[in-house]
Amino acid sequence: MDTRNDLGVVTPRRRQDRRALQRCLAVLGTTLLAVVLLPLAACGKDQAATELSGYTREPVPDVSKVVLPLADGSGTLPAAATKGGYRLVYFGYTSCPDVCPTTMSDLKRAIRTLPADQRGKVDVAMMTIDPDQDLPERLTEYVDTFFPKNGAALRASDPADLAAVAGAFGASYSVKPKADGTPEVAHSGDLYVVDDRGKVVLQWPFGVGAESMGSDLATLFARQKSASSQ
Amino acid sequence: MQLSLKKSLLTLVAVVAAAALFAPACSSSDDSSSSTTEAGSKELKVSGVWARQVMDSGAVYMTISGGAEADALTKVAVPADVAGEAQLHETVMGDMSTTEMEGADDMGGSMGGSGSMSMQQVQQIDVPAGEIVQLKPGGFHVMLMDVKKDLKAGDTFDVTLTFETAGTKKVTATVKGV
Ligand SMILES: [Cu+2]
Numbered sequence: 001m002d003t004r005n006d007l008g009v010v011t012p013r014r015r016q017d018r019r020a021l022q023r024c025l026a027v028l029g030t031t032l033l034a035v036v037l038l039p040l041a042a043c044g045k046d047q048a049a050t051e052l053s054g055y056t057r058e059p060v061p062d063v064s065k066v067v068l069p070l071a072d073g074s075g076t077l078p079a080a081a082t083k084g085g086y087r088l089v090y091f092g093y094t095s096c097p098d099v100c101p102t103t104m105s106d107l108k109r110a111i112r113t114l115p116a117d118q119r120g121k122v123d124v125a126m127m128t129i130d131p132d133q134d135l136p137e138r139l140t141e142y143v144d145t146f147f148p149k150n151g152a153a154l155r156a157s158d159p160a161d162l163a164a165v166a167g168a169f170g171a172s173y174s175v176k177p178k179a180d181g182t183p184e185v186a187h188s189g190d191l192y193v194v195d196d197r198g199k200v201v202l203q204w205p206f207g208v209g210a211e212s213m214g215s216d217l218a219t220l221f222a223r224q225k226s227a228s229s230q
Numbered sequence: 231m232q233l234s235l236k237k238s239l240l241t242l243v244a245v246v247a248a249a250a251l252f253a254p255a256c257s258s259s260d261d262s263s264s265s266t267t268e269a270g271s272k273e274l275k276v277s278g279v280w281a282r283q284v285m286d287s288g289a290v291y292m293t294i295s296g297g298a299e300a301d302a303l304t305k306v307a308v309p310a311d312v313a314g315e316a317q318l319h320e321t322v323m324g325d326m327s328t329t330e331m332e333g334a335d336d337m338g339g340s341m342g343g344s345g346s347m348s349m350q351q352v353q354q355i356d357v358p359a360g361e362i363v364q365l366k367p368g369g370f371h372v373m374l375m376d377v378k379k380d381l382k383a384g385d386t387f388d389v390t391l392t393f394e395t396a397g398t399k400k401v402t403a404t405v406k407g408v
Contacts, residue, residue: 094284098349098371098373101282101284105408172346
């Protein structure tokens with residue numbers, strides 16, 4: 001089956017050329033505009049002031065006292081990142097084929113764009129909101145699929161512990177059995193960026209994309225640098 | 231050509247505003263963004279079919295371009311050695327009813343779009359005449375359950391789509407890595 005768009009047949013060649021020319025002119029116009037406007041907009045701005053794609057809540061949530069339970073039962077992880085780094089915390093579940101893998105995959109690609117020294121300071125912690133289905137082994141395999149080196153699988157068998165951790169971040173979820181016995185799961189799709197003081201400095205809603213996540217992380221590192229050099 | 235060039239220059243100002251959206255290319259190929267109305271083919275078409283798998287579940291995404299008549303995707307199937315079941319699903323953003331949700335019930339209203347997301351099975355995906363319907367992350371998708379194969383990036387498998395009017399179409403999904 002031919003799935004291509006047979007544009008050449010429908011649209012006369014000359015019309016396309018003209019449109020291309022128009023578009024080139026338009027691009028030229030935009031460039032001229034940008035040349036005039038950019039220096040104005042960039043006045044007094046440096047890289048550290050670049051706008052972020054994610055958002056920050058006010059007041060900035062403090063999760064410095066929160067401990068994250070490791071799925072394998074080996075202990076806990078502080079919610080705060082290691083010194084100078086960022087810990088990315090996500091609340092999801094393994095039978096989620098759409099939202100969770102998209103976010104994890106985008107994040108993986110985003111981290112890859114960072115220079116090696118920064119990349120080494122970023123890790124990912126995913127907490128299951130469905131601990132009944134996501135037994136430790138399954139959850140660990142899931143996280144390892146995306147982050148074999150810098151990922152942590154989190155699971156609390158006590159629902160109250162899960163609620164406490166999720167609540168500290170502002171994540172919400174619900175798992176209810178459907179008529180056919182399979183669980184109906186709803187969850188907030190945000191990804192939380194925690195710094196080394198345990199502050200949730202940034203939050204990405206679902207769909208932000210790898211590119212924006214990567215540039216946001218780069219901006220956060222750049223801000224750190226400019227703050228410490230002052 | 232002289233006339234059209236003049237015309238182009240005259241429309242320049244108007245076009246500049248919209249230009250940012252179309253700026254990436256000066257090439258005359260790949261003009262699909264602005265040609266869907268005039269080039270609207272009579273036949274329903276499916277393109278860009280890709281899939282992602284994590285452990286035993288997966289999703290298939292694609293672009294469906296509606297034909298001359300309104301249509302609907304009503305059924306989907308994949309070979310039995312790929313997955314045990316394929317269903318039409320939609321991820322929906324719902325208002326978080328805080329009484330039913332665990333966790334942050336003190337979120338104090340909208341914090342910038344952290345809504346509740348959940349998936350549900352749908353009976354059909356409507357494809358209006360001449361319109362483009364995207365199956366993409368966070369929206370409509372084909373959900374694969376009980377995935378049997380360990381699919382690698384670049385692998386392909388058949389997906390059989392059944393449309394109300396256009397009938398059965400067999401397309402090929404290409405697997406993307408995680
Ligand atoms: Cu689904």
